[in-house]
Amino acid sequence: MPTYRDRGVVLRTRTLRDADRHYIIYTETHGKIVVLAKGSRRGKSKMSPHLALFGVVDLMIAKGRVIDRLAGASLAKPYRSVITSLSKTALSQVFLHAVDALVKRELPDDRVFLLIEEFLHAIDSAPEPEQGSRGLAFDAAAARLLDLLGFALELRECVRCRTQLVPEGNSINFMLGGVECNNCRDQFSGEVSAEAIKAMRYFRTEPIASSASLRIPHSACREIIFLTDLLLTTHLEGRFHALNYLKAVS
Numbered sequence: 001m002p003t004y005r006d007r008g009v010v011l012r013t014r015t016l017r018d019a020d021r022h023y024i025i026y027t028e029t030h031g032k033i034v035v036l037a038k039g040s041r042r043g044k045s046k047m048s049p050h051l052a053l054f055g056v057v058d059l060m061i062a063k064g065r066v067i068d069r070l071a072g073a074s075l076a077k078p079y080r081s082v083i084t085s086l087s088k089t090a091l092s093q094v095f096l097h098a099v100d101a102l103v104k105r106e107l108p109d110d111r112v113f114l115l116i117e118e119f120l121h122a123i124d125s126a127p128e129p130e131q132g133s134r135g136l137a138f139d140a141a142a143a144r145l146l147d148l149l150g151f152a153l154e155l156r157e158c159v160r161c162r163t164q165l166v167p168e169g170n171s172i173n174f175m176l177g178g179v180e181c182n183n184c185r186d187q188f189s190g191e192v193s194a195e196a197i198k199a200m201r202y203f204r205t206e207p208i209a210s211s212a213s214l215r216i217p218h219s220a221c222r223e224i225i226f227l228t229d230l231l232l233t234t235h236l237e238g239r240f241h242a243l244n245y246l247k248a249v250s
Helices: 086-102 110-125 137-148 194-205 208-212 218-234 242-249
Strands: 003-015 021-027 031-037 055-062 068-078 170-173 178-180
Touching: 003 086, 003 110, 021 055, 021 086, 021 110, 031 055, 086 110, 086 137, 110 137, 110 208, 137 194, 137 208, 137 218, 194 208, 194 218
Parallel strands: 031 068
Antiparallel strands: 003 021, 003 055, 021 031, 055 068, 170 178
């Protein structure tokens, strides 16, 4: 049976009957894959500890007719701080679920893998989030992910008249995929602040760690969180229940 090697991050697992699991993994060179791990639910399984969430894993995978099988796994890069913090665990888990929900299988893009690595490293090395706040790391990573997948909002020109945006009087139009200027905006649309627009532009080009440390008004943070959550759910086929979990924790 032919095998191949790759590095990957476990996005989620599915429990099967008996002692088996399906692992949904985003890999560096093969994109998102689903593999069968025989016996991984048994207490004596040698591979199961290496396949815990929030770590980069070296994988050996055997090609199968219907589904590939996991032949070997070794944890190459653990993110220990994430595992010991409920807030960091929630942020990481919801982002990985977002990747799983938005990315199609076997369409490899190493930029997505590098983004996952960067996000987990930023969360792992960051201080504990403040009580009642989820910070901006998740929103920055989500903005970068949506940009890579072609779902990013137009934030520099009005989506109707294509004129350069001025700081005030703008609103978000999700149906058209961007910001409307004051002259074109619908009377029922909600205004978006200049601070929120600037931050969302910054997210797309700068490291996640830098984005997470931005100092912006709390009102702009609330706008960004609302827009991120709405943008994610807009591009998913069903309800993204993981966001409710994130709200409950943070």
